[in-house]
Amino acid sequence: MSVSRYLELVKTTKRYGETTAVDAVNLTVPESKYVCILGPSGCGKSSLLRMVAGHEVTSEGDIILAGSNITNLPPAKRGTAMMFQNYALFPHLSVRDNVAFPLKMRGIAKIQRHNEADRLLERVQLLPLAARKPDQLSGGQQQRVALARAMVTNPQILLLDEPLSALDPFLRIKIRAELKQLQRDLGIAFLHVTHSQDEALALSDLVVVMNEGRIEQASTAHDVFNKPANEFVARFIGGHNVIETDSAKFAVRTDRVSLGKKSAGALPVNIRQIEFLGTRVSITVIGESDLEFSVEVPDRSFFNRPFEIGASTFLSWKPEDAHPLAA
Ligand code: ADP
Numbered sequence: 001m002s003v004s005r006y007l008e009l010v011k012t013t014k015r016y017g018e019t020t021a022v023d024a025v026n027l028t029v030p031e032s033k034y035v036c037i038l039g040p041s042g043c044g045k046s047s048l049l050r051m052v053a054g055h056e057v058t059s060e061g062d063i064i065l066a067g068s069n070i071t072n073l074p075p076a077k078r079g080t081a082m083m084f085q086n087y088a089l090f091p092h093l094s095v096r097d098n099v100a101f102p103l104k105m106r107g108i109a110k111i112q113r114h115n116e117a118d119r120l121l122e123r124v125q126l127l128p129l130a131a132r133k134p135d136q137l138s139g140g141q142q143q144r145v146a147l148a149r150a151m152v153t154n155p156q157i158l159l160l161d162e163p164l165s166a167l168d169p170f171l172r173i174k175i176r177a178e179l180k181q182l183q184r185d186l187g188i189a190f191l192h193v194t195h196s197q198d199e200a201l202a203l204s205d206l207v208v209v210m211n212e213g214r215i216e217q218a219s220t221a222h223d224v225f226n227k228p229a230n231e232f233v234a235r236f237i238g239g240h241n242v243i244e245t246d247s248a249k250f251a252v253r254t255d256r257v258s259l260g261k262k263s264a265g266a267l268p269v270n271i272r273q274i275e276f277l278g279t280r281v282s283i284t285v286i287g288e289s290d291l292e293f294s295v296e297v298p299d300r301s302f303f304n305r306p307f308e309i310g311a312s313t314f315l316s317w318k319p320e321d322a323h324p325l326a327a
Pocket of ligand 1: 016019020021039040041042043044045046047048
């Protein structure tokens with residue numbers, strides 16, 4: 001019988017004195033899925049990850065991995081591995097010895113640990129650089145060494161704390177694709193903490209949106225974007241207008257509102273700002289009571305009939321594009 005390798009958090013709580021950083025969170029990370037914890041700074045996502053890694057004591061609740069309660073186990077005994085933001089590579093050790101280091105800590109003989117390290121280095125295409133020191137590598141290469149080192153203990157789940165934030169924007173997108181590919185190849189779950197909406201949407205099988213120590217929504221990237229559970233998620237994920245009427249609150253995607261002719265229910269608005277974004281144009285308009293809306297249109301339709309700043313027009317949307325938000 002194969003052991004299921006999912007991670008389960010049961011009312012997992014972290015308190016620092018008076019502060020509740022993680023508030024009785026329930027979450028299932030399915031086996032072999034890419035899961036991103038997404039939320040603003042201070043929402044508790046690192047505390048949650050550190051509790052799973054065993055780098056932080058859990059105040060209350062349980063952490064179950066592959067059917068075993070790991071809540072109080074030391075980091076090396078959990079079946080988890082962590083990759084840090086700054087990679088935390090040892091500057092005086094070679095790439096090979098960096099990758100082999102966790103095995104050395106476990107008392108594994110040199111030949112065996114070097115064999116294992118080389119197997120992982122091959123996987124991340126760095127075997128030819130195994131004798132180098134970390135400062136002789138590019139940022140992207142250092143990142144892959146850190147990844148190989150995290151994988152060398154054969155973990156059941158890989159934990160990644162803002163793994164791309166130290167990279168420049170170009171490399172970030174490249175390595176992001178590599179991470180996703182590696183997760184697919186390895187077939188284990190990745191639990192990745194990020195404050196970047198783009199990153200979470202691009203990578204995740206499951207996006208977990210956190211705010212003030214709680215989960216606001218845990219859904220596929222498609223559903224988090226198209227069916228945000230509430231106003232917080234709609235605003236945080238971006239790309240939406242949150243519109244309030246006397247009776248309801250709803251979200252309409254910025255590319256699903258349109259400007260132009262007066263129709264039933266259309267709102268009179270004034271063009272405030274126009275930003276060219278390459279493939280599309282972002283237009284900010286102001287309605288009654290200074291309410292602001294964003295409209296995104298494909299560049300071609302904008303330039304076929306450009307608006308001028310200060311012009312008056314009407315904002316409308318199709319009823320089926322208005323997604324109701326929980327109060
Ligand atoms: P995030 O990773 O989402 O930025 P954190 O988990 O780091 O959030 O922090 C969540 C909350 O817990 C914040 O209010 C933060 O100030 C607090 N916090 C985090 N670490 C500590 C600590 N070691 N001592 C006291 N408070 C902490």
